[in-house]
Amino acid sequence: MRRAIYxxxxxxxxxxxxxxxxxxxxxxxxxxxxxxxxxxxxPLFSLKERLDLLRETAxxxxxxxxxxxxxxLVNFAQAQKAGAVIRGLRAVSDFEFExxxxxxxxxxxxxxxxxxxxxxxxxxxxxxxxxxxxxxxGGDISSFVPTCVAKxxxxxxxx
Numbered sequence: 001m002r003r004a005i006y007x008x009x010x011x012x013x014x015x016x017x018x019x020x021x022x023x024x025x026x027x028x029x030x031x032x033x034x035x036x037x038x039x040x041x042x043p044l045f046s047l048k049e050r051l052d053l054l055r056e057t058a059x060x061x062x063x064x065x066x067x068x069x070x071x072x073l074v075n076f077a078q079a080q081k082a083g084a085v086i087r088g089l090r091a092v093s094d095f096e097f098e099x100x101x102x103x104x105x106x107x108x109x110x111x112x113x114x115x116x117x118x119x120x121x122x123x124x125x126x127x128x129x130x131x132x133x134x135x136x137x138g139g140d141i142s143s144f145v146p147t148c149v150a151k152x153x154x155x156x157x158x159x
Contacts, residue, residue: 002027004084004115005077007034007069010050011043012149013057014131016123020088021058023117030063032080037070044132044156057146074109084113090124 004024010017010033024031035050043050047068054066069076077085085105087098102114118124126144135141135153142150 001029003030003082004028004086005032005034005082006086016119016126019119020117024086032065034069056148077112084115089116
């Protein structure tokens with residue numbers, strides 16, 4: 001089975017993330033969306049909330065599994081018997097960091113390949129950080145995230 005992991009914080013999941021998941025599903029038999037638990041980050045949504053939002057949106061895509069993970073990505077990939085890591089590239093500014101991570105992962109485990117996928121052009125400017133900022137300032141985010149995510153963001157910022 002050709003299995004890939006799409007890791008991220010998904011704080012929150014955006015339409016760009018979902019587009020990358022759909023693209024990855026065309027290339028692999030199974031895509032594991034791995035929600036990272038990172039003690040050094042202060043996400044807006046808890047790990048449980050991020051998992052729930054992903055399950056409500058991405059689990060509708062065939063052969064997609066939503067899981068949490070902590071630790072080294074290559075170790076997680078080995079445990080899941082995944083041969084590839086999917087990373088989304090929106091712009092040239094993403095490339096340097098992603099390239100560095102891909103090379104380090106290759107050094108840690110040469111059997112795990114990194115595949116870069118670009119989202120649809122309409123999502124290339126989209127990031128979770130920008131979506132949160134627009135929502136915090138009361139802007140319309142309905143075209144950037146699924147409805148359940150927009151509602152969750154509105155609840156966070158109207159308290």
